[in-house]
Amino acid sequence: MDYTIKDVPRSEQPREKLNDHGAESLTDTELLSIIIRTGTQGKNVKQLSGQILSEYSFQGLLNVSRSELEDFDGVSTVKSGQIKAMAEIANRMRREKRETLESLSDVESELEDLKLLDSEKLRVFFLNSGNEVLGRETFDGGVSSVEISSEDLLRSAVSKNAAAIVIAHNHPSGKSEPTEADRDFTENLKVSGEVLGVELLDHLVVGRKVYSFRRDSDMLNP
Template identity: 35%
Template structure:
């Protein structure tokens, strides 16, 4: 039986395998069904794990899953008690994270706050990492979204990728942060053009782009401080 399940998973196209997709594109790229499929691990002989996850989300809305017992969930075909416990534990962990008090989250009061938050993570990266700090109405950091990872000196950023994350987290505003592997945070013309494009897109969606901070080796440049935005 286990061998049949593994073969069924291998027969899925690469793009439909949630584990492979997560490793290639990051956890943020996965749908709710794909995340659930990873927790489920396997489907049944006649039902791939992705389809089992989709059927669960049709039967129960995501929020409702957290309010049922493992015993009730395990009555679903293809989900035993162990799977039910694993799924509900993962969902509860997500709920607890979402209920964290704002005081526990970093607050961005100035460009230096954003730079300090990201400096250690970005200053020694050998590729450009473009990250969005997603903020609440009081500038608490709700989440840090990895928008793109580029080559030695270029990252590819599409407005839809950035604002999809902002909308997903119900962010009121964003601060853009990326690094220059050269160590020199001086903005390029491409950085400036991209920032203006993202600011315009944010205005349409009513999600403010408050700043763009470029991280170098122990130093940074803020577009807000420079008057670029």
């Protein structure tokens, strides 16, 4: 039998607080309690939500697996699905809201999923002159194995009227130090882009940390 929250004062019950004061009045724990609705024997829903958020932030919930969530006593398959759906909605809203990439940290926040992959992916951000994102594309493979050339990337950028691009790829080994192939690809893309009027703003290599060619080398600096 699920342990309910009825013995908690009404003013502290998430649903009643939502009704009385609006969603903005709720804490993170109370918001998650609204989503998963019930706790379990000996643990009400606020206690269960607090336990989950003590392990994972809202951003962290996007990356944790459903099976890991179900390791929490009281989190069923249904509840883990609800939590993952909530996290993905928040992630999509964040992406819609962020229309520009103004800094390296903005780009890095778009690459968290690449740290978890066991195969290489190449992601490209197409930007206009105001750093507004015109589009994103993700390809299988890294710069040495992906089935797309620098010419193909630039052709796609031109078709989108992009003034600049940012590219990123992951190293499943966890090492973020660029390889010679990474350096060669970066140089070729930079030079070819200059001919076509498409600036390569940065190339990021994602391992356990993130290497930025603009920040950590001289290749893309003016």
